[in-house]
Amino acid sequence: MTITRHYKNLKLVVDDSLLESIYQSSCGHYPKEYGGFLIGKYSHDFKTLHIQQSITAGIFKSSRIEFTRESGYLKCEFEKLFIHKGLYYIGEWHTHPDGEAWYSSTDLNAMISIAHEKNVKIDNPVLLILSITNNSLRDFNFFILNNNRLEIYE
Numbered sequence: 001m002t003i004t005r006h007y008k009n010l011k012l013v014v015d016d017s018l019l020e021s022i023y024q025s026s027c028g029h030y031p032k033e034y035g036g037f038l039i040g041k042y043s044h045d046f047k048t049l050h051i052q053q054s055i056t057a058g059i060f061k062s063s064r065i066e067f068t069r070e071s072g073y074l075k076c077e078f079e080k081l082f083i084h085k086g087l088y089y090i091g092e093w094h095t096h097p098d099g100e101a102w103y104s105s106t107d108l109n110a111m112i113s114i115a116h117e118k119n120v121k122i123d124n125p126v127l128l129i130l131s132i133t134n135n136s137l138r139d140f141n142f143f144i145l146n147n148n149r150l151e152i153y154e
């Protein structure tokens with residue numbers, strides 16, 4: 001099944017099987033947070049964003065309330081995805097174990113600094129937050145960074 005969300009005149013499209021596999025990759029880290037990268041592409045008119053893959057973070061620090069991934073180390077992997085599949089970095093995802101599917105001030109600041117990273121060529125990165133329990137994906141929200149604010153895809 002395809003999940004569609006909207007922000008202003010932008011459309012975000014993601015398959016529920018990708019969300020399921022993201023959730024599955026994070027379960028083993030419960031009750032700590034876990035996360036990774038969202039990979040996909042925009043349509044030619046830049047109105048539709050297709051999220052197509054996830055890459056889990058290999059180097060990171062995490063606790064029950066925080067997740068920080070190492071920056072930059074996947075540059076080579078990103079280049080390969082672009083050359084072979086035309087896909088590129090779209091944004092980030094992480095879990096909130098037993099928490100809300102809403103961003104914290106730390107999350108906002110992290111997204112602002114990510115948008116300023118030299119090797120991230122995207123002005124409006126997406127943040128996916130998954131609210132998880134010990135045995136289920138409870139809720140999730142997609143946000144877009146716009147003018148240093150995170151706004152929700154509804």
Ligand SMILES: [Zn+2]
Pocket residue numbers: 067094095096103104107129
């Ligand atoms: Zn968070």
